[in-house]
Amino acid sequence: MNARIGQAAIGALLVVLALLCWHLQDSAAVQVTSPPRMAWAGGLALAWMAFVIARVRRSTDAATQEVGGILVVHASQTGFSTELAERTAAALKNGGLPVDLRSLDELTLSHLTQASQALFIASTTGEGDAPDVATLFHGEAMRTPARLRGLAYGVLALGDRDYDDFCAFGRELDDWLRASGASPLFDRVDVDNGDEGSLRHWQHHVAHLAGTPGMADWVRPAYQTWRLVERRLLNPGSLGGPCFHLALIPDDPAHMVWAAGDIAEVGPRAEGTILPHREYSIASIPEDGALHLVVRQMRGKDGALGLGSGWLTERAALGGTIDLRVRRNPGFHAPSDDRPLLLIGNGTGIAGLRALVKTRIARAHRRNWVIFGERQAAIDRLHVDELEAWSEAGHIERLDLVWSRDAVAVRYVQHRLRLADDALRQFVRDGASIHVCGSLDGMAPGVDAALRAVLGDATVNHLAVTGRYRRDVY
Structure with a gap:
């Protein structure tokens, strides 16, 4: 609608100019003081503009009603x-x-x-x-x-x-x-x-x-009984919300089955009532002996703790039971072969990246490139020590860490991706797959835009269609 209103304004301006020329020509010819034609011309132009804008708004409103x-x-x-x-x-x-x-x-x-x-x-x-x-x-x-x-x-x-x-x-x-x-x-x-x-x-x-995270489940998950055996703050003093590393084990060992990329569905409770489920990327593999999560405390506008994050990070008792089930998410599993793998994420997205890297290490697949972003290098080290150790051991071919609050120029993972354009193009030419895990707002669309800017729309679409570009974003 703004473009059409702009056209209306241009049209009105042309009317004013035309009337102005007419007034000047007429005044020069008669050489007498004429009535206040300029005021009259301006009024006519404003009336014309109002008419055109009203027509544009009516047509736009009709289109909006249609959609x-x-x-x-x-x-x-x-x-x-x-x-x-x-x-x-x-x-x-x-x-x-x-x-x-x-x-x-x-x-x-x-x-x-x-x-x-x-x-x-x-x-x-x-x-x-x-x-x-x-x-x-x-x-x-x-x-x-x-x-x-x-x-x-x-x-x-x-x-x-x-x-x-x-x-x-x-x-x-x-x-x-x-x-x-x-x-x-x-x-x-x-x-x-x-x-x-x-x-x-x-x-x-x-x-x-x-914007309604408290929406009742259409179908209640068939939960199993797990126990919260570890809860550790990962980022004391962070400018962001507190992030916790959690470890859970099932009462029935037969439930210790999942693959990197799978999702944990958790049923938080309030005074014994089961609340709508929450989903979390799993940060471990079964060989770790526990199911790991990385959960950031979320708060509403009123300051109240989020239902899921508040339950897991504060209200649930250590050693107490947690309603949980694993949902398979094969679209985010690690490639079965040894192709190069580019892993991009931020914040609690480290959970999905961590499990995928662990899987690649277990399979001796070493062509891994990790780009991870958080706020401050000295504080927000969400399992970053592990990433650095894996990089030094040769399990990660390239590790790029991006700290938004410490940065002068490169603030986010998408910026790092654009600066590494030549390496990115070569990685993809080598047959790489791309996995993205983390924030749906900001990071995921920013990464997508960076990939398209470097590789082109056709290549990114082909990667998506062939399963070489996958995302676990929330």
């Missing part, structure tokens, strides 16, 4: 996608956000170009086919990339691993959006046959967008 805020789009074959879309829309509305809920057969490219955010819930039918309601959009709009650079999106892909082309339409939709210049809010969430853990992960992202 209606965050787009929530469903492509369903049996109705399950529609049900999940309705839950998603309700959650966003509860957070005070305007929502436009549509079936994919009601969606046009103009809706997407006018929107700033869109969430897609997409089913796959048959042997990897798009659902019937997606036939027109799939056959026409998705034939070639569109121009959607201003759109941020998320995709929930529903499928069944019993079929060869698992979540095919959701994956194809995600690829098309990336190729069209849209930016993912978070990595695509794939759901195998209604898997409840994956659906909770989607709800976790939706709650983050809505």
Whole structure:
């Protein structure tokens, strides 16, 4: 709308100039004092500007009403996608956000170009086919990339691993959006046959967008009983919130099974009541003998401790029981081969990076490049001593530490990435995969922009499509 209003202002200015020329020419010809034509001309110009701006605002308001805020789009074959879309829309509305809920057969490219955010819930039918309601959009709009650079999106892909082309339409939709210049809010969430853990992960992202972390779980996790056996402050005196290293062990040793990249779902409690689950990146591997977490205390605007972080870092008794289950997150597992691996993260994202490096060390895969950022080198050393030791031992090929409050020029990991452009291009040419773990706000989009600036959109999209660019961001 601002561009159109600017055009209106230019038009009004041209009217003023034209009337001014007419007034001067007329005055020169008659050589008498005429009535106050300039005041009249200015009034006419202002009236013209007001008229044009009103027309622009009316057309813009109509377009906004047509889109209606965050787009929530469903492509369903049996109705399950529609049900999940309705839950998603309700959650966003509860957070005070305007929502436009549509079936994919009601969606046009103009809706997407006018929107700033869109969430897609997409089913796959048959042997990897798009659902019937997606036939027109799939056959026409998705034939070639569109121009959607201003759109941020998320995709929930529903499928069944019993079929060869698992979540095919959701994956194809995600690829098309990336190729069209849209930016993912978070990595695509794939759901195998209604898997409840994956659906909770989607709800976790939706709650983050809505700003309602206390949203009730759609499906309660089937928790196991674990015990909190260690709680240690990692950053005393930090300018940021206190960060704690936590260690937990299960009552049943059979539950000591996970892979680096998996997620711990924790059920905090308040006066015995189980609260909505919280998700944390696991910072260890089973061979460590305990499940490790790195948790920063979060506080609300009123200063109250966050439900999950407050429970784990302060309220839960050391030695007491914790409701916890491990959710597999294969999209963030370490590569099975010895390809180079670039690990980028900040803050509590050290948890995911630490587990991945431990896995690479166990497999004797040494081509690891770690870029990690925090506030101050003397204080915010969240397992940085381990990173430095692994680097000295040759387990990490290159280690870049970035301290935002100590810096003069290079403040964040994305800045370091841009300065290492030649090394980054060579690492990718050598077949590297890229894993990013940490903040969804600031770091993740900054890293994505840096990768695209150095490697180009086509290369970054190809890395994502082929599974060589993966993120665990929150």
